[in-house]
Amino acid sequence: MNFSNLWQRVKKNTSILCKGGLPGLAVTGCVVITRLTGGMQTLEWMAFDTFWRSHPLEPADTRVVIVGINEEDIRAVGDYPIPDKDLAKLLKKLQSYKPRVIGLDIFRDLSKNKELSQVLANSPNLIGIEQLLGDTLKLKIKPPPQLPTERVGFADMIFDADGKLRRVILSTREEKSKKIRYSLSLLLAKHYLEAEGIKFEHGKRVTSPISFGNTQLPRFRSNTGAYVKALSGGYQMLLAFRNNPQPFSIVTLSDILNSQVKPELFRDNIVIIGMTAVSVKDYSMTSAVKDTLFNKSLTTDVADQYKLIYGVEIHAHATSQIISSVLDNRIPVYAFSDELEHIWILAWGAWGIALGLLLQSPWKTLLSIVASSFALTGICYGMLNWSCWVPFVPSLLALIGAGLTTSFFDSNSKALLEERSLTLKRTYDKVHNGPLQTLAAILRSDEPSEELRKKLQELNHELRAVFEFMNQSLIFGDESYLQTPLPELLYQVYEHTLGRDLPGFTTIVSYIPPDFSPLEDCPLTVEQKQSLCIFLQEALCNVGKHAAKATCLDVFCRKDKAKYSLFVIDNGVNLEMVNLYQEGRGSVQAKELARLLKGKFSRRQNHPSGTVCELTWSINTLNKWMRWR
Numbered sequence: 001m002n003f004s005n006l007w008q009r010v011k012k013n014t015s016i017l018c019k020g021g022l023p024g025l026a027v028t029g030c031v032v033i034t035r036l037t038g039g040m041q042t043l044e045w046m047a048f049d050t051f052w053r054s055h056p057l058e059p060a061d062t063r064v065v066i067v068g069i070n071e072e073d074i075r076a077v078g079d080y081p082i083p084d085k086d087l088a089k090l091l092k093k094l095q096s097y098k099p100r101v102i103g104l105d106i107f108r109d110l111s112k113n114k115e116l117s118q119v120l121a122n123s124p125n126l127i128g129i130e131q132l133l134g135d136t137l138k139l140k141i142k143p144p145p146q147l148p149t150e151r152v153g154f155a156d157m158i159f160d161a162d163g164k165l166r167r168v169i170l171s172t173r174e175e176k177s178k179k180i181r182y183s184l185s186l187l188l189a190k191h192y193l194e195a196e197g198i199k200f201e202h203g204k205r206v207t208s209p210i211s212f213g214n215t216q217l218p219r220f221r222s223n224t225g226a227y228v229k230a231l232s233g234g235y236q237m238l239l240a241f242r243n244n245p246q247p248f249s250i251v252t253l254s255d256i257l258n259s260q261v262k263p264e265l266f267r268d269n270i271v272i273i274g275m276t277a278v279s280v281k282d283y284s285m286t287s288a289v290k291d292t293l294f295n296k297s298l299t300t301d302v303a304d305q306y307k308l309i310y311g312v313e314i315h316a317h318a319t320s321q322i323i324s325s326v327l328d329n330r331i332p333v334y335a336f337s338d339e340l341e342h343i344w345i346l347a348w349g350a351w352g353i354a355l356g357l358l359l360q361s362p363w364k365t366l367l368s369i370v371a372s373s374f375a376l377t378g379i380c381y382g383m384l385n386w387s388c389w390v391p392f393v394p395s396l397l398a399l400i401g402a403g404l405t406t407s408f409f410d411s412n413s414k415a416l417l418e419e420r421s422l423t424l425k426r427t428y429d430k431v432h433n434g435p436l437q438t439l440a441a442i443l444r445s446d447e448p449s450e451e452l453r454k455k456l457q458e459l460n461h462e463l464r465a466v467f468e469f470m471n472q473s474l475i476f477g478d479e480s481y482l483q484t485p486l487p488e489l490l491y492q493v494y495e496h497t498l499g500r501d502l503p504g505f506t507t508i509v510s511y512i513p514p515d516f517s518p519l520e521d522c523p524l525t526v527e528q529k530q531s532l533c534i535f536l537q538e539a540l541c542n543v544g545k546h547a548a549k550a551t552c553l554d555v556f557c558r559k560d561k562a563k564y565s566l567f568v569i570d571n572g573v574n575l576e577m578v579n580l581y582q583e584g585r586g587s588v589q590a591k592e593l594a595r596l597l598k599g600k601f602s603r604r605q606n607h608p609s610g611t612v613c614e615l616t617w618s619i620n621t622l623n624k625w626m627r628w629r
Contacts, residue, residue: 024356024402028349031398032342035391036228042162043393044226049164049287051384051392055243061320063192063269065249066312067094068276068293069106073253080280082106082253084113090273091119091126093256097266101125101191103184103319105155105274105312109142120146127187129155133172153184155311157284158236165239165284165309167220168318172234173206180206185318188270192323195268206234212326218334225335225389238333240387241289241317242324248316250293270319274312283308289317331387341391348376349398356406369403486529487516493533494540494555502544504572510552518559519566531593532566532615538589539568539613547572547611563599563616571610590615 034040067090069082077086087106094102102125108116109130120126131141132154143152158169170186173179180202182190189212190200198213210217220236222229241247255261275282276293283294285308292309324330336344351372359365373396380392494514498505524532536555543553550572558565587603590613594601599617606612 023408024349024353024406027401027405028346028353028398031349031394031401032345035345035394038228040393040397041160041226041228044391045160045162045164045166046287047380047392048166048226048384048389051381052241052243052288053290054381056385058242058244058247060244060247060249061242061324062249063323064316064320065099065251065266065269065271066276066316067253067256067271067273068250068310068312069253069274071277071279074277074279076254080277084108084116086253086257088113088116088119090253090256091116091123093259094266094271094273095119095123097261097263098268099125099266099271100195100268101127101188101270103153103188103270103272103315104128104144105184105272105315107131107141108144117146120144124151125191127151127153127184127191129153129184132156132174132181133169149179149181151187153182153187155184155315157311157314158231159284160230163285164288165286165314166288167236168239168314170210170217170235170237171202171206180204183318185315185322186210188272188315188319189322189326192270192319193326196327198326210235212322215326217322217325218332223338226391226393237318237321238389239288239314239318240321240330240333241286242320243289243291245291247291248313248320270323272312272316272319274310274315276310276312282311284311284314285309333384333387333389335389336391345391345394345398348395349402352399352401352403353406356403356408359407362407365403365407369400372399372403486519486522486524486532489529489533490514490516490519490536493536497537497540497544500541500544502541504544504547504550504570507548507572508550508553508570512552512554512556514555516557518557519564522559522564528593528596531589531596535590535593535615536566536568542613543568543570543572543611549573550610552610559619561619563618565614565616568613569606569610571606573609 074080074082077083087108091102091104102123104126107129108120120128126147128144128147128151130143130152133140133156154169154172156169157165158167159165160167168185169183171180171182174181193212194200201211202208207219209219217235217237220227220230220232220238222232224230224232224238249265251261251265278294278297286292287307289309290307292313294308294310321330321332325332335341352369355365355368355372359368376392376395376399380390380395383390491514498511540555543550547570550570552571554567554569556567558567587601590601590603594615594617597615597617599615602612602614604612604614
């Protein structure tokens with residue numbers, strides 16, 4: 001086995017893979033750029049909601065109980081808002097069941113009922129709400145005046161651009177007093193966990209880490225997950241809804257007032273009181289959870305259309321998420337860093353490129369991309385089940401787009417290569433069946449002399465070598481010129497050319513060893529290297545063909561501050577110098593190379609005899625051209 005040829009094929013295939021993957025890489029780059037500009041936020045949110053809605057079932061959280069005041073309760077008390085006396089009666093009844101903490105998710109900023117005021121003031125485990133955020137006073141609602149600030153949590157919600165709820169705000173700074181205020185769900189979790197001996201910690205800044213014992217709540221940032229430059233003021237957290245047909249125990253106002261509940265349901269638990277009546281409109285839109293009290297009250301078609309959830313349920317989910325993270329090691333939703341997300345997307349794009357290049361059949365490529373898409377979907381879904389949110393939509397687009405684009409362009413490239421190969425074979429067939437057969441016939445006859453026969457045999461071998469050279473060029477391309485240093489390439493050309501049987505070489509007795517080392521750091525492209533090798537070969541062949549009675553040949557390079565130079569000098573009688581203005585193909589090629597290198601070519605007499613062939617080019621011009629290329 002020829003390991004040299006094998007290695008050349010491996011390098012050539014690697015080069016083909018790199019070049020063939022450029023279209024797919026461009027598609028992947030467009031996907032990343034589109035994502036960076038926020039063009040895929042909505043699609044990624046939809047994917048996140050779909051995956052989370054299909055999250056494996058979780059056990060219900062028995063530590064959280066919802067007291068929902070529904071339409072039947074409003075009809076039973078005969079008024080809305082719920083009268084203060086009925087609300088006071090409800091709170092007294094609940095306190096008799098000895099819950100650990102009660103959250104009142106009902107605004108009561110104007111209450112003057114004495115009985116309710118006493119209950120609010122004398123209930124240290126009761127937390128009320130206020131509307132804290134907003135640009136104007138009209139958007140803000142004050143808390144019950146009987147409650148101190150430390151027993152008031154804000155009930156504000158924060159929504160994404162599509163109007164849906166996926167995150168909650170846990171703390172913020174009050175505009176006037178600059179004091180840090182906490183949400184209802186965080187205060188409920190704080191009171192519950194303090195009874196467990198778990199200390200709440202938060203720094204003096206809103207953005208300081210919030211932690212309970214050894215558990216730190218992950219903070220939402222403006223570029224978390226699919227988000228791009230989202231508003232991340234205060235301390236926000238992605239909301240991980242508990243997936244269960246009934247995640248929390250639910251009772252109504254009438255159930256409690258009529259003593260139709262078991263006291264054990266509330267004892268030492270978190271109780272949240274809120275509205276679950278459609279007419280009150282205390283609900284938000286979400287697609288990340290399917291089993292909500294609102295949806296259960298509607299027909300299936302209507303529920304699927306609106307996908308709404310009551311505010312009291314949101315507070316219950318947020319509170320449960322916090323205490324579950326602390327007590328049950330339930331992992332909060334987190335996302336990769338921006339750098340890892342980009343690597344993730346690029347990796348799937350690279351996999352699509354590999355499928356497009358390595359699989360020969362379009363159908364195999366398509367089926368492989370489909371199978372990989374299912375695998376990607378399963379991986380992203382599985383990782384989200386472990387609370388890790390990785391990019392799905394951009395990865396899928398990169399995989400499909402890069403794979404199909406690469407397959408399309410690679411098919412065209414292969415078809416073009418096959419067409420060129422076929423043209424080459426047909427050309428060789430013409431040469432083989434024409435000139436080569438004529439040469440063979442002459443060689444078989446007795447007419448040519450021994451010297452002419454030798455020349456014809458050499459010509460025969462050279463013509464046949466043309467096909468092999470062109471075929472190797474199709475297989476290996478320009479790899480040898482790309483990998484081999486320029487001095488070594490020129491020395492190979494020098495040795496090969498002087499080995500040819502040309503009359504001018506037979507009289508030379510002094511071959512001055514060539515020196516190509518000054519070109520060691522000359523920055524040339526593959527095309528320029530090829531042209532320079534052809535120039536040297538042509539100059540040496542001119543000596544071999546036209547330098548009569550030459551006894552000395554000198555080939556060397558020079559480098560000074562401004563330019564590179566390559567010289568081929570002999571001392572023979574050059575028959576072509578009789579007419580200096582007659583240009584052959586070699587001279588035309590040399591002048592084209594000089595123009596390419598922004599240099600000069602000259603061929604002049606070498607006194608007292610011989611010829612000087614010189615090519616010069618500027619160092620500064622070449623370096624500038626290479627930088628722009």
